[in-house]
Amino acid sequence: MPKVYHFALDPFCRRLRLMLGEFGMEAELIEVRPWEAPPEFLRISPFGDVPVFMDDNGTVVSGIVAAGEYLEETRGTPERTLYGTTAAEKAETRMLLSWFEGRFFHEVTGPIYMEKALRRLLPREKGGGAPDTRRVRAAMERKKDHLTRLGQLADERKWLAGDFLSAADLAAAAQISVLDYLDALDWNGLESAKLWYQRMKSRPAFRPLLSDRVRGIAPPSLYTALDF
Amino acid sequence: MPKVYHFALDPFCRRLRLMLGEFGMEAELIEVRPWEAPPEFLRISPFGDVPVFMDDNGTVVSGIVAAGEYLEETRGTPERTLYGTTAAEKAETRMLLSWFEGRFFHEVTGPIYMEKALRRLLPREKGGGAPDTRRVRAAMERKKDHLTRLGQLADERKWLAGDFLSAADLAAAAQISVLDYLDALDWNGLESAKLWYQRMKSRPAFRPLLSDRVRGIAPPSLYTALDF
Numbered sequence: 501m502p503k504v505y506h507f508a509l510d511p512f513c514r515r516l517r518l519m520l521g522e523f524g525m526e527a528e529l530i531e532v533r534p535w536e537a538p539p540e541f542l543r544i545s546p547f548g549d550v551p552v553f554m555d556d557n558g559t560v561v562s563g564i565v566a567a568g569e570y571l572e573e574t575r576g577t578p579e580r581t582l583y584g585t586t587a588a589e590k591a592e593t594r595m596l597l598s599w600f601e602g603r604f605f606h607e608v609t610g611p612i613y614m615e616k617a618l619r620r621l622l623p624r625e626k627g628g629g630a631p632d633t634r635r636v637r638a639a640m641e642r643k644k645d646h647l648t649r650l651g652q653l654a655d656e657r658k659w660l661a662g663d664f665l666s667a668a669d670l671a672a673a674a675q676i677s678v679l680d681y682l683d684a685l686d687w688n689g690l691e692s693a694k695l696w697y698q699r700m701k702s703r704p705a706f707r708p709l710l711s712d713r714v715r716g717i718a719p720p721s722l723y724t725a726l727d728f
Numbered sequence: 729m730p731k732v733y734h735f736a737l738d739p740f741c742r743r744l745r746l747m748l749g750e751f752g753m754e755a756e757l758i759e760v761r762p763w764e765a766p767p768e769f770l771r772i773s774p775f776g777d778v779p780v781f782m783d784d785n786g787t788v789v790s791g792i793v794a795a796g797e798y799l800e801e802t803r804g805t806p807e808r809t810l811y812g813t814t815a816a817e818k819a820e821t822r823m824l825l826s827w828f829e830g831r832f833f834h835e836v837t838g839p840i841y842m843e844k845a846l847r848r849l850l851p852r853e854k855g856g857g858a859p860d861t862r863r864v865r866a867a868m869e870r871k872k873d874h875l876t877r878l879g880q881l882a883d884e885r886k887w888l889a890g891d892f893l894s895a896a897d898l899a900a901a902a903q904i905s906v907l908d909y910l911d912a913l914d915w916n917g918l919e920s921a922k923l924w925y926q927r928m929k930s931r932p933a934f935r936p937l938l939s940d941r942v943r944g945i946a947p948p949s950l951y952t953a954l955d956f
Contacts, residue, residue, distance in 0.1 A: 594793055
């Protein structure tokens with residue numbers, strides 16, 4: 501059985517786990533705290549990146565960009581693709597991935613995840629300590645514009661990248677689910693994005709994420725609700 | 729003829745142009761200063777990302793991850809691939825791309841490009857002004873470890889990703905060429921990385937980059953030298 505090294509609250513690990521779910525794959529999940537840099541983990545992921553996917557044939561792929569493409573390439577079929585079948589569809593999926601896992605992560609999820617979660621988990625010499633609430637507020641502010649754009653896309657199309665559920669939907673939902681866990685969501689005025697997220701959250705692939713808990717950080721009561 | 733919107737000193741645009749060169753493709757290059765956010769440019773790249781590749785059939789792909797994959801998909805062949813032919817080769821290429829265009833860019837090229845180039849080009853309200861020399865020094869310091877690792881890979885393998893010249897070689901060379909232009913390289917103690925970069929710099933695809941000039945920022949005299 502393939503192995504996946506992950507950290508439960510990491511948004512990139514969450515996207516990979518959603519892909520496993522959508523492909524109906526079983527994998528052994530091995531939780532790692534990348535900042536602890538366990539030597540056996542650094543041997544397979546020299547920079548300490550998560551997620552890491554270890555295939556049955558011994559192929560080891562670290563980092564979400566390479567691991568996501570690898571899963572699509574080895575488990576996707578024309579009938580069940582998460583990237584698309586034409587070059588234009590794949591380009592659209594990858595542009596949206598860069599949006600959510602690049603810009604959205606750097607402007608919104610990354611700062612909120614750092615300040616509201618990692619500051620409590622990391623040892624002081626690696627950045628642990630009190631959260632920078634100004635940074636959280638700035639990220640919350642930038643969030644609205646992104647979720648408004650997401651809602652517009654969800655209104656115009658069946659799924660974010662077009663007519664099929666793609667890795668872009670999974671990546672966006674994975675990022676948002678981290679905000680959800682950290683009680684950093686407010687759907688006020690974002691009805692279209694909210695409807696799309698309700699659809700995502702109801703998928704069977706989402707269930708394992710909703711039951712994950714990180715010690716010392718409790719999600720809000722609506723975190724597991726499908727009708728929120 | 730396809731069109732490419734680019735900025736001459738941007739390391740991601742440079743990687744795309746190297747791909748064009750290696751594929752022997754002609755394209756019309758349109759220089760844009762993304763921070764000026766020209767409305768006609770934002771229509772094709774809503775977040776202002778460069779590079780943008782506009783194909784003859786009208787497909788528009790923005791951002792280096794999607795545009796690089798698109799070129800490989802539409803112009804690559806099993807005989808002339810820049811990502812590899814097996815899933816494992818492609819995974820290796822993409823992991824290296826994430827290293828150079830993710831970590832290396834964020835830790836090294838990004839800060840140096842910002843402080844030594846963009847501060848002089850941007851209007852004050854967008855971050856123009858005096859460079860933060862401490863930030864440059866920290867990036868220069870982090871550079872050594874990356875280039876040592878790169879040199880080790882170049883010693884072990886024919887090219888960075890294995891037996892074939894890949895997009896990872898182009899991405900790494902593109903990032904390093906920006907440091908080169910900004911006089912932020914010192915090959916002292918980095919003989920293996922230097923030999924690899926000499927090989928890269930000698931490729932015909934590199935010539936257009938070496939003749940580019942950005943107004944107000946002159947490269948050092950060795951920038952165009954193939955034997956440096």
